[in-house]
Amino acid sequence: MSEFKNITLEKKGAVCVITLNRPEKLNALDRATLRELGEAFDEVEGDEALHAVVVTGAGPKAFAAGADITEIAGLGAEAGKAFALYGQGLFRRIERFLKPVVAAVNGFALGGGCELAMACHVRLASETAWFGQPEINLGIIPGYGGTQRLSRLAGRAAALEMLLTGDRVSAARAREIGLVNAVFAQEKLMGEALSLAEKLAAKAPLAAAYCIEAVAYGSDMPLEEACYYEATLFGLACATEDKKEGTAAFLEKRAARFKGR
């Protein structure tokens, strides 16, 4: 297993937990942390025993309080664009990651932290979580996909309100606008995230990957092309051993045993 400084990666059976681990800086996403996050996803991708990921933050206060403002302070136009493209590339990779990724948002998810959570496939939050894109208060805008994912997840009105005011919204409000899937008491969050990840990890892995691909790529296509793409993935799923097993298990009234083939 790789050695990380700013994150931890813990494997528990078919699930792994990636924890952003700079609690003294509220898990702010500096370059080193983003690089390690990418390396962690490389490791998970290459580990055939792992079938789902939970991403969370260390400490009681934050999931991640944003990109590291000390790094943003010195950026000019070219460096700023490169900074944004780097984070966007990583978050796009997470969005397209072919094993389900659950964000367990345990506190502040601001700026890049909110953008990271939005790139995950499912978001669970603690009652103590706060979401926001406060970049406007720094004279900038979100650069890791926040303007796009927030408006797609929560709708333009809620997104523009958050982007233009920079105000944080509570977990309850985030649930209301579709930014998170479910909210739990702080002490229950990790248990819920792990049990969801275990549930997702037990599904047919190729079918899970095709669902993610259909949504991650298809959502950006016109409906007709997206549905055609879905049909192609459906065809691929029909050719898997797991489809044979899943349909047979249903007809034989027994639990399916999926192998990822």
Ligand code: COA
């Ligand atoms: N980048 C770099 N450092 C950050 C950070 C960020 N995005 N967010 C918090 N920190 C650091 C603080 O500078 C502080 O470091 P210090 O102890 O060396 O001074 C430490 O984390 C603790 O933060 P602090 O502000 O003292 O905690 P708080 O509980 O008073 O406030 C927040 C919490 C989240 C409201 C506040 O930290 C904040 O507004 N952070 C920035 C949020 C933001 O604008 N994110 C978007 C960035 S593009």
